[in-house]
Amino acid sequence: MQVPARTTAPGPTAPGKRDALPEPGEAGEGDARPEPGKRDAPPEQTDPAKRAAPPEQTAPGRRDALPEPPKMPLYAQQVRPQQPPAPWGHTKQTPPVLSRLRPAEPGTIDGATLWSVLATAVLSALLLGDGIGPNLLVVAVPAALAAYFAARAAGRRLRPWTAVWAAGGLALLGIPALRDAGWPTFLAVVSAVALGSLALHGSRNWLGMFLGSAGLFTSVARSLGWAAHGVRDRMAGSRGRWGVVLRTTAVAVVLLIVFGALFASADAAFADVLGSLIPDVSLGEGPWRLFLAAIGLVGALAAAYTAAAPVRWDDVTVRPGRPRGRLEWALPLIFLNLLFAVFLAIQLTVLLGGYDKVMAETDLSYAQYAREGFWQLLWATLLTLLVIALALRWAPRGGARDRTLVRGVLGTLCLLTLVVVASALRRMDLYVDAYGLTRLRISVAAMELWLGVVLVLIMAAGVLGARMLPRAVAASAAVGVLAFGLISPDGLIAEQNVQRYRSDHSIDIDYLRGLSADAVPALDTLPEPLRSCALDEIQRTLRSSHTPWYATSWGEARARDILGDWDPGVRVRNCQGLGSEGGGSERDGDGGDTYDPYDPY
Incomplete structure (x- = not known):
């Protein structure tokens, strides 16, 4: 059933109201109105004479008719080539990499996060100016709470690996509370910051773990703006409440100062305890204390901002290498395995025949034999890990036979490298027995031992799968640094x-x-x-x-x-050179080699 079109009769125009301008295609007052029910003829069917006729003049004072635009010449109607943009003009810019990797901007900073950040800044100014010890762990607690509150406000959930990294970072910050030595403390603090950054980002693959361990620093600039906007919004909406907080805090501080001074003057024991608890802050340390407060404030804000809007470092992908043929890929590694096998066979012969025979044939002392081999074996272990990484990048990926080939060749290389690690550690044992233990020797021995752990993890990944390998290597490094600090080097x-x-x-x-x-x-x-x-x-x-x-x-x-x-x-008074000549060495009849060029420390 066809529904007739509705027609609306034009109504009278209100007095004083201007006539509406005709839309394009509508007829003006001077045009002839078409008859009802009769369609207008297409433009190509109209009379050329009528089309060429000039439009009638508009009467003076009439505003309801628009003049037609002037005719454009033919030469002006040609399409001109588009000019390149001005070199100094505004161009469309692509968003930065971090903006594409960050899922969304966080909402307004909440009150719990803000108070935790302020507590971190105050504790940093009061406690960190006198050195590093348990105070570092005390300052880290409110910073961790700021990150937790910000993540909860953003809707993020606590995942198992996040809890592992966070607990490991706090445990590493306990090393300065236990050890007075500066070098294990430095390693522990750096590792704690890296684990904290991993806990906030939640990375999984190799590149994500590497970038995520230092990704906390990329949130410093954004976190300052985020906090400034949040504080401004809160101050605008609750000025009266902030006044109550400031007045209450001022009254509490005055009461504590007055009554604390009275009790301290009344009892010497209480004054001693109070003096040991309250930080001794002088006016001369003001700039240094303000700097420490700024460091604590910025660090806690960066942690909170990262927890609310972490960067997805796992989305940064590296193009995989082009798979090689089986023979092209496996032949160099097989020759390398044969070289390792020959070297280890000679090492086994030396072990069974005794070091004394080697010393007699090579005219070397125990210390010289160990010193000339350990560092080379350490570099051989590091280069082997690099070879394994490159081999996995270009390994053939055709099917089950290729996977078996890769596992067999690289597994053999890892196993032989483990024996090299054991040989290097044995040489270090001879080295230490001849000269004694030093900081450099215990450090490189610990590093060699950790490289052996990494090789074991790689071999386990070849059997069980490599999905957890990046996290396992990072966890082993953190455990190694923690154990290194706990044993008190x-x-x-x-x-x-x-x-x-x-x-x-x-x-x-x-x-x-x-x-x-x-x-x-x-x-x-x-x-x-x-x-x-x-x-x-x-x-x-x-x-x-x-x-x-x-x-x-x-x-x-x-x-x-x-x-x-x-x-x-x-x-x-007479300590110069004392003890350097006494006793001698049981293995070096001339008192031992007193010069050690490999250990300047």
Whole structure:
């Protein structure tokens, strides 16, 4: 059924109201109106004479008719080539990489996050100015809470690996509270920051783990703007409430100061406890304290912003390498495996035949034999890991036979490299037995041991799958740094050298006196005057420093308890060269090689 079209009769125009301008295609007042029901003729069917006729003039004062635009000449109607944009003009810019990787901007900063950030800044200014100890862990707690509150406000859930990285980072920050030595403390703090960044980003693949461990620094600039906008919005909506908070805080501070001063003047014991608890802040330290507050504020804000809107570093992909043919890929690795096998066979022959035979044939001492081989084997292990990474990139990926070939060749290479690691550690054992343990030697031995763990993880990934391999390697590194700090390297160095001295070996007092307070328990067992010479520098450092409880490590506190107010006195006057000639070495008849070019520390 066809519905007739509705027609609307034009109504009268309101007095004083201008006539509406005709739409394109409508007839003006001077045009003839078409008859009802009769369609207009197409433009090509109209009379040419009528089309060429000029439009009738509009009467003066009439505004309801628009003049037609002037005719454009033919030459002007030609399509001209588009001109290139001006070199200094505005061009359409692509969004930066971080904007594409960040899923969405976080909402307004919530109150819990803001208060946690402020607490981090205040604690940083009050506690971090006197050194590093338990205070670092105290400052990290409100920063972690700021990240937790921001993530909860953004709707993020706590995942298992996030909890693992966060717990590992907090555990690493406990190393400064236990050890007085600066070098394991530095490793622990850097590793803790990397684990905290991984906990906030939640990366999985190799590139994501590498970039995510340092990705916290990419959120510093954005976090400042995010916090500024949030504080401005909150201040605009709740000015009265902020006034109540400020007045309440001011009254509480005044009451604590007044009554605390009265109680401190009334009881000396209370004054002593109060003085040890309250940080000693002077006006001269004002710029330094403000700098520490800014560091704490920026760090906590960056952590909170990253928790609310993390960068998806896993989306940064690397184009896989072009698969090679089986023969082209496997032949160089097979030759490398054969070279490893020949080297290890010779090592096995030396082990069975005894080192004395090798020493006689090569005219080398035990220390020289170990020193000339350890560093080369360490580099061989590192280069083998690089070869494995490149081989996996260009490995053939045709099917089950290719996977079997890759697993067999690379598994054999990993197994042979593990034997190389064991040989390197054995050489380091000979090296330490001849010269003693130092910081450099224990560090490179720990690194070689960790590389062996990485090789074991690679072999396990070849059997069980490589999905968890990046996280497993990162976790093994964190566990290694944590264990390295817990064993107290300086204490272990002192114990090993003291034990060598008791076994009729020489001892280097000049080196041992440069260790930290962690070495005091072992050095305290030396006979005089070696004990006084070894502990003189450490005791002077302890007596000259007046660090508060929150900046004192357990190792320093234990050293203070052992030494007390002891003064070495005249017993340290003749310490130059003491102990470097006594005893000698059981394996070096001439007293041993006293020069070690591989260990300047």
